[in-house]
Structure formats: structure tokens, C-alpha cells
Amino acid sequence: MKRALITGVTGQDGLYLSELLLSKGYEVYGLIRGQNNPKIDLVRRIVPGVKLVTGDLTDLSSLLRALNVARPDEVYNLGAISFVAYSWENAHLTADVTGKGVLNILEAIRLYAGEDADKVRFYQASSSEMFGKVQDVPQRESTLLWPRSPYGVAKVFGHYMTINYRESYGMHASSGILFNHESPRRGPEFVTRKVSQAVARIKLGLQDDITLGNLDAKRDWGFAGDYVDAMWRMLQQDEADDYVVATGETHSIRELLDVAFRHVGIDDWEPLVKQDPRFMRPAEVDLLIGDPSKAADKLGWKPKVGFEQLVTMMVDHDLAEQRATTGL
Numbered sequence: 001m002k003r004a005l006i007t008g009v010t011g012q013d014g015l016y017l018s019e020l021l022l023s024k025g026y027e028v029y030g031l032i033r034g035q036n037n038p039k040i041d042l043v044r045r046i047v048p049g050v051k052l053v054t055g056d057l058t059d060l061s062s063l064l065r066a067l068n069v070a071r072p073d074e075v076y077n078l079g080a081i082s083f084v085a086y087s088w089e090n091a092h093l094t095a096d097v098t099g100k101g102v103l104n105i106l107e108a109i110r111l112y113a114g115e116d117a118d119k120v121r122f123y124q125a126s127s128s129e130m131f132g133k134v135q136d137v138p139q140r141e142s143t144l145l146w147p148r149s150p151y152g153v154a155k156v157f158g159h160y161m162t163i164n165y166r167e168s169y170g171m172h173a174s175s176g177i178l179f180n181h182e183s184p185r186r187g188p189e190f191v192t193r194k195v196s197q198a199v200a201r202i203k204l205g206l207q208d209d210i211t212l213g214n215l216d217a218k219r220d221w222g223f224a225g226d227y228v229d230a231m232w233r234m235l236q237q238d239e240a241d242d243y244v245v246a247t248g249e250t251h252s253i254r255e256l257l258d259v260a261f262r263h264v265g266i267d268d269w270e271p272l273v274k275q276d277p278r279f280m281r282p283a284e285v286d287l288l289i290g291d292p293s294k295a296a297d298k299l300g301w302k303p304k305v306g307f308e309q310l311v312t313m314m315v316d317h318d319l320a321e322q323r324a325t326t327g328l
Contacts, residue, residue: 001025001026001027002024002025002026002027002073002074003026003027003028003029003070003071003072003073003074004021004026004027004028004029004070004072004073004074004075004076005029005030005031005053005066005067005070005072005074005075005076006018006021006028006029006030006031006050006075006076006078007031007055007057007075007076007077007078007079007105008031008077008078008079008080008125009030009031009032009043009050009052009078010030010032010037010039010040010042010043011078011082011185011187012182012183012185012186012187012224013078013125013181013224013227013228013231014030014043014078015042015043015046015047015185016183016185016224016225016228017076017078017228017231017232018030018043018046018047018049018050019046019047020228020229020232021232022047022049022050024232027051028047028049028050028051029050029051029052029053029066029069029070029072030043030047030050030051030052030053031053031054031055031063031066031079032052032053032054032055033054033055033056033057034054034056040052051070053065053066053069053070054066057077057079057097057101057102057104057105058096058097058100058101058104059104060104060107060108063104063105063108064108064111064112067108067109067112067120068112072120073119073120073121074120074121074122074123074235075105075109075120075121075122075123076123076125076231076235077101077102077105077122077123077124077125077158078125079097079101080097080098080101080125080154080155081093081094081097081098081151082098082151083151083187083189083190084129084149084151084152085189086151086189087149087150087151087154088149088150091150094150094151094154095150095153095154095157097154098151098154098155098158099153099154099155099157099158100157101158102124102157102158102161102162103157103158103161105122106122106161106162106165106171106173109122109171110165110169110171113171117169117170117171118170118171118172120171120172121172121173121174121235121240122162122165122171122172122173122174122235122240123173123174123175123176123231123234123235124158124159124162124173124174124175124176125175125176125178125231126155126158126159126162126175126176126177126178126242127151127152127155127177127178128177128178128179128180128220128244128246128288128290129147129148129149129151129152129155129288130145130147130152130155130156130159130177131143131145131146131147131288132145132146132147132148132149132152133146133148134146134287134288137287137289138246138248138289138290138291139244139288139289139290139291140244140290140291140293140294141177141242141243141244141294145159159175159177159242162174162175163175163242166240171240172235172240173240174234174235174237174240174241174242174243175242175243176227176230176231176234176242176243176245177242177243177244177245177290178227178230178245178246179219179220179221179222179244179245179246179247179288179289179290180192180219180220180221180222180288181221181222181223181224181226181227181245182221182222182223182224182310182314183223183224183225183310183313183314184196184313184314184317184318185224186224186314191212191253191256192221192256192311192314193314193318194210194212195210195212195253195256195257195260196260196311196314196315196317196318197318197322198210199260199261199263199264199266199315199318200264200315200318200319200321200322201318201322202264202266202272203264203265203266203319204319204322204323204326204328206322206326206328208272209271209272209273209274210272210273210274211273211274211275211276212253212273212274212275212276213275213276213277213278214253214275215252215253215254215257215273215275216252216253216254217252217253217287218250218251218252218287218288218289219250219251219288220246220247220248220249220250220251220288220289220290221247221251221256221307221310222245222246222247222303222305222310223303223304223305223309223310223313225305226303226304226305227245227303229301230243230245230295230299230301231245233295233299233300233301234299237298237299241298243292243294243295243298243299244290244291244292244294244295245290245292245295245301246289246290246291246292247290247292247303247306247307248289248290248291248292249289249307250287250288250289251307255307256311257269257273259307259308259311259312260311260312260314260315263311263312263315263316264315264319
């Protein structure tokens with residue numbers, strides 16, 4: 001039985017990855033920061049088979065303790081302060097967790113593994129936000145990184161540190177440069193879930209409108225449940241490497257609104273959507289679209305859930321959730 005340790009187990013990716021690994025017969029450990037973490041109950045409800053261990057990406061000694069408890073064959077580092085807008089408000093904390101946290105977990109694995117550097121296979125959750133002011137369309141593994149947020153800068157640090165540990169110590173350390181991936185488990189602060197929740201509430205008469213920022217920003221959106229399969233495939237390869245994981249399609253926030261509102265029978269959404277400069281990024285990333293051909297060729301991976309199916313899935317979930325909550 002393989003053993004895996006997942007940081008960021010409480011997030012959407014951590015939950016989907018836990019389900020995938022448990023279905024493959026893994027013994028799965030999830031790193032939880034603090035005994036009173038409010039999301040512990042969520043993990044226990046959705047993936048009760050996961051064993052929880054305490055640890056903190058900013059504390060190397062706690063990571064070593066977690067490794068000694070879990071004794072993993074594979075480590076998936078999904079933990080981060082991942083809301084891009086928040087990274088401008090607290091750049092130092094973002095750097096410590098999202099950036100230096102990668103160094104801490106890599107160093108902990110190196111110390112734990114000793115001379116057998118590749119006995120623990122490592123996955124780093126890199127991000128399309130690293131491309132920022134994009135230099136190629138579409139973006140691929142060789143595209144110059146030009147991050148446009150403290151979050152993106154921190155992810156670049158973690159990405160290159162992963163490559164450095166692979167090249168310096170022979171670690172089996174891979175990075176997945178994942179483009180935007182969403183699901184009904186996405187946090188409500190992210191624009192896709194903010195839209196799906198608002199559309200459900202507007203349809204049910206619980207909300208009058210929604211306020212957003214830049215409606216013309218374009219993203220390559222996929223389904224988180226598909227993307228965790230790519231993570232697992234990376235760690236099954238003989239050689240570690242870096243892979244773009246994306247759909248190869250781009251859609252604007254306006255298109256997101258079109259699909260979501262149309263699904264509940266509202267064709268003209270413009271009177272229901274307001275814009276506020278507070279939701280505009282100081283430095284916007286206008287167009288992200290990934291080239292996943294390497295992942296297709298080497299991993300045999302391709303996305304299964306398309307854009308419209310993803311958006312309608314999220315709206316349906318939020319309709320059901322709002323009805324259950326309000327009794328409508």
C-alpha cells in the first residue's frame with residue numbers, strides 16, 4: 001500500500017486528490033495547521049479515510065514530524081495562500097507560506113530521505129499566475145515567467161526551488177503548472193464560485209445583484225477533479241518534470257456570466273451585474289491560456305469536463321445548497 005501526504009488537504013484540490021488516492025488504495029495523510037482548524041470537520045465528512053497530522057508550512061520542524069508520522073512515498077504540496085487578491089494585502093505572509101513554504105517542505109523531505117534522495121516523490125502546485133504578463137500565447141512549460149501579483153511571485157520562487165532541489169539533490173520533484181481549475185468545492189471568494197452562488201441566489205429571489213471587477217479578463221478554466229489526476233500521473237513517471245495542465249481554451253468573465261445566467265433562464269444579465277474598482281487588480285493578468293500538449297503526450301492526460309458543463313455543475317450545486325439552507 002502506497003502512502004501519501006497532502007498539504008492543503010482542506011482545499012478543493014486536496015479533497016479531490018484525497019478521493020482519488022483513496023480510490024487507488026493509498027493510505028492518505030493530510031496536513032492540518034492547528035488543532036482548531038475550522039475545516040477539519042469538512043475533511044472528516046468528505047474524505048473520512050484521510051488521517052490528519054498537524055503541521056505548518058512555515059515551520060520546518062513540524063514538517064519533519066509530519067513526515068516521520070506519515071512515512072510517505074509521495075508528497076503533494078497543495079498548501080498555499082491561494083487567493084490572488086489577498087496577496088497584495090499581505091505580501092509577507094503570502095511569501096512565507098506560498099513561497100518559502102515550498103522550500104521548507106523540500107528541505108524537510110531532503111532531511112527525511114537522507115542519502116536516498118528520490119525515495120519520496122514530490123509534487124509542487126505551481127500556477128498559471130506565474131506567467132502574468134504573458135510572453136507567449138498559449139503558455140507552455142518554456143514560456144518566460146512574468147508574475148503580476150505577490151502570489152504569482154511566490155509561486156515562481158516555489159517553482160524554481162522545486163527545479164533546484166531536483167537538479168541539486170536528485171529528488172523526484174515535479175511541478176504542475178495548473179491553469180484555473182474550479183468546482184462546487186471552490187471557495188466563495190473566487191470569481192467562479194462567487195458567480196455561481198450569486199446566480200443561484202438571484203434565481204431564488206434571495207439576492208438582487210452581483211458586484212464584480214474586470215469582466216473582460218480571460219482565463220483557461222477546467223475542472224479540479226480532472227486536474228488532480230494529472231498531479232498523480234506526474235509522480236508515476238520514471239523521471240520528474242514540469243507540466244502545464246490546462247484545457248487549451250480561454251473564456252472571459254462575460255462568457256462565464258452568459259453560461260451561468262442562461263442556465264437559470266436569465267438571458268439579459270447586465271442589469272444584475274455591477275462593477276466596482278475595489279475588485280480590480282493593481283496589475284491585471286488579462287489573458288491566460290495553456291498548452292497542455294506535453295501532459296497529453298507524456299502523461300496521457302486530457303480534461304474530461306468542458307467549460308459549460310463545469311459552470312452549470314457549479315450553478316446546480318449552489319441552487320441545491322441554497323434551497324437546502326433556506327427551505328425554498
